[in-house]
Amino acid sequence: MKQKATPLFDALQQFSEMSPISFHVPGHKNGGIFPENAQAYFNSVLKLDMTELPGLDDLHAPQGAIAEAQNLAAEYFGADNTYFLVGGSTAGNLAMILATCSTDEKIIVQRNSHKSIFNGLELSGARPVFITPEFDDSEGRYTAPSSTTLKDALKQHPDAKAVVLTYPDYFGKLFPIKESIELAHEYNIPVLVDEAHGVHFSLDKAFPQSALDLGADVVVHSAHKMAPAMTMGSFLHLRSKLVSKAKIMHYLQLIQSSSPSYPLMASLDIARLFLATMHREEINNILESAAMVKEILKAPDFWDILPANDPLKLTLHMNQGVSAKDAASLFEDQKVFPELVTHNQVLFIHGLAPFENTDYLKKAVKRIKEQLKINPNHATIEVSNLFRGSIQELAVSYQTMQQLETKQVPLNESSGYVAAEAIIPYPPGIPLILKGELVTDEHVIIIGHLIEQGVTIQHRDITNEISVFSR
Ligand SMILES: Cc1ncc(COP(=O)(O)O)c(C=O)c1O
Structure with missing residues (x-):
């Protein structure tokens, strides 16, 4: 072959x-x-x-x-x-x-x-x-x-x-x-x-x-x-x-x-x-292992595991009052490192071989369940109205952007300006605001919340300011 x-x-x-x-x-x-x-x-x-x-x-x-x-x-x-x-x-x-x-x-x-x-x-x-x-x-x-x-x-x-x-x-x-x-x-x-x-x-x-x-x-x-x-x-x-x-x-x-x-x-x-060159049997073993890890990660008092099209992706979706960041930190304290944490989810990726440390993972999850707190006052955020309209264009073309002056403004005063930099929570690296896009009130609220939650925003030293094009 x-x-x-x-x-x-x-x-x-x-x-x-x-x-x-x-x-x-x-x-x-x-x-x-x-x-x-x-x-x-x-x-x-x-x-x-x-x-x-x-x-x-x-x-x-x-x-x-x-x-x-x-x-x-x-x-x-x-x-x-x-x-x-x-x-x-x-x-x-x-x-x-x-x-x-x-x-x-x-x-x-x-x-x-x-x-x-x-x-x-x-x-x-x-x-x-x-x-x-x-x-x-x-x-x-x-x-x-x-x-x-x-x-x-x-x-x-x-x-x-x-x-x-x-x-x-x-x-x-x-x-x-x-x-x-x-x-x-x-x-x-x-x-x-x-x-x-x-x-x-x-x-x-x-x-x-x-x-x-x-x-x-x-x-x-x-x-x-x-x-x-x-x-x-x-x-x-x-x-x-x-x-x-x-x-x-x-x-x-x-x-x-x-x-x-x-x-x-x-x-x-x-x-x-x-x-x-992977055989059917090896693939079956991987799928069984992913299903087993999913079972181990189950903690219905704290999170649901979302059904996934890709069986190797295990997404923990936090219940009301549970902080994804706190959950991920507890995993990390146990030397179990997930791929990604968002404001409400923690993603684990299973590899292309059966997972071997099951006993260790079981113990780690048990300890996390004992330590994780449910806080009814934990702030949640409405992100479902981030994008307005189904088809959008940039407020300013890339060519025009090159000619424009920029300035820094406090994030909470940036609504109505056109952003001169992208705001990119990382991972996953998907910009919340694009360079050349109009900043809205929703953007300001969501970014403020992410910063509060300790989400890393790429390429930024000053987290409470944003570069915009001067009007
Ligand atoms: C959807 C998507 N596309 C592209 C990339 C970039 O991939 P790479 O890190 O291989 O450059 C990433 C990285 O996370 C991604 O999530």
């Missing part, structure tokens, strides 16, 4: 095994020059940390081992072409946007996208048309835009150059994306999907279908999020008559380092092998 091969990892291994003498970069010289106390941790990886040497190919002009490894990934995921990303899904999201639209061209974008999508919009100078996600009461948060909203946006903006969607969301929640893809294709508009959290959808019918299988033109996967790839290792898959392969390749070489990490790329080769 071809999928058992790991051409890039093998090429690196063979190169390393001939004990090569390095008169080239990187400066650690195959691990020989490295502080002693760190060597034990780094040594085996540094031996593979090569550069574009004979037989090791070149990410930006692949013809050998990297080309073979990318082709195997394309074959496994069902793409025409797969590209290795060394800058995370962030790099893929930037490239897919830059490759499809340029200055002043319209692009239809799901409003609750990751910040990398908005950064791509700003870099391209495009004119985004935002489609608002629905607020899902059973999930207690915004999920995806309805197909009616997309249909309206397409009708109003048939000249859009692309539609950008996120599938699944951070919590593994899906929506009928096939319908959205087909709607956009009726207008010959390509669909670009940030599937950062769905690399494992390729595994089996036990998992949802990937947007790539459902007809999306470009799909980006953070292999490092759900598969065993090194952090930042990601894939961009292309299968499209509407998106230019040459443009994708152009923007990838423009965005990505000219010295991409070989261990990282080799880990993508290995992650693809890991997924492609």
Whole structure:
């Protein structure tokens, strides 16, 4: 079976095994020059940390081992072409946007996208048309835009150059994306999907279908999020008559380092092998384990565990009077670290192998249940009216923003101004306010509440001020 091969990892291994003498970069010289106390941790990886040497190919002009490894990934995921990303899904999201639209061209974008999508919009100078996600009461948060909203946006903006969607969301929640893809294709508009959290959808019918299988033109996967790839290792898959392969390749070489990490790329080769060669029985064991961990995490006095489309995502939704932040801190005190805490939820991600520390987890949950307090006065916040209107545009174009003066104003006096910076709780990295968006009273209330709850807001030293455009 071809999928058992790991051409890039093998090429690196063979190169390393001939004990090569390095008169080239990187400066650690195959691990020989490295502080002693760190060597034990780094040594085996540094031996593979090569550069574009004979037989090791070149990410930006692949013809050998990297080309073979990318082709195997394309074959496994069902793409025409797969590209290795060394800058995370962030790099893929930037490239897919830059490759499809340029200055002043319209692009239809799901409003609750990751910040990398908005950064791509700003870099391209495009004119985004935002489609608002629905607020899902059973999930207690915004999920995806309805197909009616997309249909309206397409009708109003048939000249859009692309539609950008996120599938699944951070919590593994899906929506009928096939319908959205087909709607956009009726207008010959390509669909670009940030599937950062769905690399494992390729595994089996036990998992949802990937947007790539459902007809999306470009799909980006953070292999490092759900598969065993090194952090930042990601894939961009292309299968499209509407998106230019040459443009994708152009923007990838423009965005990505000219010295991409070989261990990282080799880990993508290995992650693809890991997924492609997993047996049905192993998948069943993982699913059983996830169900068992879900059972262990149950604490109906404090939280519900939300039903999920992705069985590996376990979301604890706090009951009235229970602070998600307090619950997460208690887990961390027990050295159990969840992925994400919001104002009302704590997300746990199960890995692609059976969980082994069940006794420890049981004891930890027991201690947390003993310690966690229910406080009837714990402030909750209404977030369901954050987005006004189903289709929105920026108050000021990216081009105009470059000409405008900015100033700092106290957050509680910022309503009515146009924001000159995005406000991004992290994780999940979805901006509450976008650069160029009008600040509303709801924004001010919700951000104040998040700051009070101790949620990290990215890129901000002064938490009670916001940069706005002078009027
Ligand atoms: C939905 C989504 N897209 C893209 C990204 C960026 O991915 P990466 O960290 O691989 O750059 C993230 C990161 O959390 C994300 O949640």
